Amino acid sequence: MQTQKKEKIKTTKKRKILLITLILFLVVLSTLLVLQFQEKSVIKKIFQEPTMYEIKDECGLLFNNILHEIKNSGECKISCINECSIRNKNFYDSNFIEKNNSCHTCNCYCK
Numbered sequence: 001m002q003t004q005k006k007e008k009i010k011t012t013k014k015r016k017i018l019l020i021t022l023i024l025f026l027v028v029l030s031t032l033l034v035l036q037f038q039e040k041s042v043i044k045k046i047f048q049e050p051t052m053y054e055i056k057d058e059c060g061l062l063f064n065n066i067l068h069e070i071k072n073s074g075e076c077k078i079s080c081i082n083e084c085s086i087r088n089k090n091f092y093d094s095n096f097i098e099k100n101n102s103c104h105t106c107n108c109y110c111k
Helices: 002-036 042-047 073-086
Strands: 051-056 060-062 065-067 091-097 105-110
Touching: 051 073, 073 091, 073 105
Parallel strands: none
Antiparallel strands: 051 105, 060 065, 091 105
16 A cells, blocks of 8 residues: 555656646747747837937928928828838837928837
């Protein structure tokens, strides 16, 4: 009877050791996979700082009036969405800087 208990205890210990080994293996494997594909990792994209791209307004002078290609923040946002799309990045934010006697500036932030 005691030998059966001893054998049962040995098998449960073996199962626990096997289970712990399997869990450690899975943790190591998942860590290696995340490191291998870190460029596409969602975690990396969440904590990535946005990159700023400056779009200059292509303005011109016509009959003593300055004609702007980017006239307001809505057009700035559309230009930024297109700029981020061209660079294969996601649009994050835009900042429109209006200048009275010069061409406007549009700052785009892409992730």
